[in-house]
Amino acid sequence: MTKILIPTPLRQFVDKKDTVEVTGSTVGEALNALTAAHSELKKHLYNDEGKLRSFVNIYLNDEDIRYIKKEATPLADGDTISIVPSIAGGR
Amino acid sequence: MIQIQSEAWQAIVSHAQAIYPNECCGAMLGTIDGDVKTVKVGLAIENAFTGVQHERYELRPEDLLKADREARSRGMDLIGIFHSHPDCDAYFSETDLKNSCPWYSFVVLSIYKGQFHHANSFLPNAEQTEAPKEELKY
Ligand SMILES: [Zn+2]
Numbered sequence: 001m002t003k004i005l006i007p008t009p010l011r012q013f014v015d016k017k018d019t020v021e022v023t024g025s026t027v028g029e030a031l032n033a034l035t036a037a038h039s040e041l042k043k044h045l046y047n048d049e050g051k052l053r054s055f056v057n058i059y060l061n062d063e064d065i066r067y068i069k070k071e072a073t074p075l076a077d078g079d080t081i082s083i084v085p086s087i088a089g090g091r
Numbered sequence: 092m093i094q095i096q097s098e099a100w101q102a103i104v105s106h107a108q109a110i111y112p113n114e115c116c117g118a119m120l121g122t123i124d125g126d127v128k129t130v131k132v133g134l135a136i137e138n139a140f141t142g143v144q145h146e147r148y149e150l151r152p153e154d155l156l157k158a159d160r161e162a163r164s165r166g167m168d169l170i171g172i173f174h175s176h177p178d179c180d181a182y183f184s185e186t187d188l189k190n191s192c193p194w195y196s197f198v199v200l201s202i203y204k205g206q207f208h209h210a211n212s213f214l215p216n217a218e219q220t221e222a223p224k225e226e227l228k229y
Binding site for chain 1: 114123140146147148149150152153155156159163168169170172174176179182184186187190191192194195197217
């Protein structure tokens with residue numbers, strides 16, 4: 001099982017849980033399992049082309065999957081996936 | 092409505108004044124009860140923007156991840172982000188909107204000549220096309 005930590009504002013789409021457990025052999029499979037079980041969540045994470053939205057970063061434990069094998073990054077038992085936004089700005 | 096407890100508010104304001112004339116940034120941890128968000132901790136985070144920081148800020152995702160973990164370990168939630176506008180009013184700019192994340196409250200502090208002047212909170216919509224004001228108490 002892999003744990004996916006859900007950011008506070010998205011918990012309303014996963015029955016108010018702060019963590020969801022899914023099965024999958026890659027990060028992509030785990031995320032698909034998450035959005036398949038909680039379809040409302042999908043549009044908050046993915047754009048119309050089915051790609052992760054530009055401000056959404058996915059971390060496997062402490063690493064950005066962009067620097068590993070992206071959504072093909074393999075999962076080991078006990079791994080934790082975090083959904084972390086990019087935030088910046090300027091006046 | 093978002094209310095910031097006095098200790099958290101003092102931490103946020105003193106960070107903004109200390110970082111002046113650059114833009115500061117950070118995370119707000121607390122609890123949500125219905126429509127009321129209560130900020131209990133203001134966590135200063137390093138402005139990671141490479142370049143002149145007088146008009147820009149950037150948060151490293153790994154710093155936000157740490158803030159989220161800290162919130163969880165303290166039985167709280169990550170509920171908002173703050174940043175400052177040095178010598179400028181506390182509005183939500185085009186750059187703020189485009190680089191925001193439609194999940195959190197965004198508190199902007201106006202700092203004039205190194206002193207806190209006023210603040211506003213904004214809630215970017217899902218499409219990041221507008222960010223209506225949210226009632227803010229501090
Ligand atoms: Zn700004």
